[in-house]
Amino acid sequence: MNTTGNTIFITGGGSGIGRGLAEAFHKLGNKVIIGGRRESVLAATAAANPGMEFIVFDAASPESITAGTAELTQRFPTLNVVINNAGVQWQHNFATQAVLDETSVASEIDTNILGILRVSAAFLPHLKQQPAATIVNLTSGLAFTPMAVYPVYCATKAFVHSFTMSLRHQLRETSVRVIELAPPWVATDLAAAQPEQAEHGDMKPLPLADFTTAAMAALATDGEELPIANAQFLHDSSVAPQATKVFAMINGAH
Numbered sequence: 746m747n748t749t750g751n752t753i754f755i756t757g758g759g760s761g762i763g764r765g766l767a768e769a770f771h772k773l774g775n776k777v778i779i780g781g782r783r784e785s786v787l788a789a790t791a792a793a794n795p796g797m798e799f800i801v802f803d804a805a806s807p808e809s810i811t812a813g814t815a816e817l818t819q820r821f822p823t824l825n826v827v828i829n830n831a832g833v834q835w836q837h838n839f840a841t842q843a844v845l846d847e848t849s850v851a852s853e854i855d856t857n858i859l860g861i862l863r864v865s866a867a868f869l870p871h872l873k874q875q876p877a878a879t880i881v882n883l884t885s886g887l888a889f890t891p892m893a894v895y896p897v898y899c900a901t902k903a904f905v906h907s908f909t910m911s912l913r914h915q916l917r918e919t920s921v922r923v924i925e926l927a928p929p930w931v932a933t934d935l936a937a938a939q940p941e942q943a944e945h946g947d948m949k950p951l952p953l954a955d956f957t958t959a960a961m962a963a964l965a966t967d968g969e970e971l972p973i974a975n976a977q978f979l980h981d982s983s984v985a986p987q988a989t990k991v992f993a994m995i996n997g998a999h
């Protein structure tokens with residue numbers, strides 16, 4: 746994608762990976778608007794990056810998405826990039842739990858799956874009017890090879906990988922390109938609220954700055970499925986080399 750000259754909305758842009766991407770795009774001169782649930786976090790990030798804007802936006806709430814989309818497209822008519830970054834992750838152990846933790850399962854599905862479907866659908870009528878637009882969906886290396894302590898999270902990311910392929914295909918004759926960005930394990934707050942850290946074998950989290958540099962370099966290419974750093978081997982061990990050909994074969998021109 747073209748990484749300059751855009752007006753970009755990033756969900757979950759107040760902290761973590763979203764903030765890293767927001768600041769990198771901001772430094773390149775793009776107009777950047779960040780969204781999230783905690784106003785104080787958004788305000789601090791915007792204050793540290795003069796010219797960056799923010800909106801309180803809950804990607805798990807249909808009402809918030811409807812209101813936020815209306816406000817953003819009205820305030821920023823040139824908005825042409827939406828980065829679906831907001832995500833949550835919880836551990837579940839079906840071997841030991843007495844009951845399903847409905848609240849955390851619902852938050853993973855509402856944010857990681859329904860949030861991306863709703864945000865994409867809400868912005869598409871506007872994006873299709875732009876001469877060049879992009880949707881970037883954040884998945885994970887764990888979309889391709891799950892880590893079993895996060896069984897629902899990994900399945901939500903596999904969902905988004907599959908959905909992103911179909912969305913890209915359906916939009917191929919519009920002005921909207923669709924990119925999947927799959928991070929490896931990155932040092933953020935994502936797993937901070939977990940009862941205990943998962944065992945990651947020999948793997949270490951990538952520092953956020955290193956991830957951001959690698960992700961921006963990948964986004965600046967023509968690539969559409971972008972596993973970053975350690976996410977590459979998790980991707981390659983699951984996605985067969987002929988997968989793109991088979992996808993084209995069963996989809997044809999439909």
Ligand SMILES: NC(=O)c1ccc[n+]([C@@H]2O[C@H](COP(=O)([O-])OP(=O)(O)OC[C@H]3O[C@@H](n4cnc5c(N)ncnc54)[C@H](OP(=O)(O)O)[C@@H]3O)[C@@H](O)[C@H]2O)c1
Nearest residue numbers: 757761762782783803804805831832885930931933934935
């Ligand atoms: N860190 C990793 O190792 C890793 C690896 C692979 C993929 N990813 C993916 O990368 C994305 C960002 O992860 P991260 O590590 O940066 O997580 P993070 O540090 O926990 O940050 C998540 C951000 O999303 C926001 N958010 C959460 N729920 C939201 C909602 N319903 N509506 C709007 N904003 C919401 C949070 O702000 P509020 O709480 O204020 O809303 C926060 O700013 C996620 O999709 C994650 O699955 C992360």
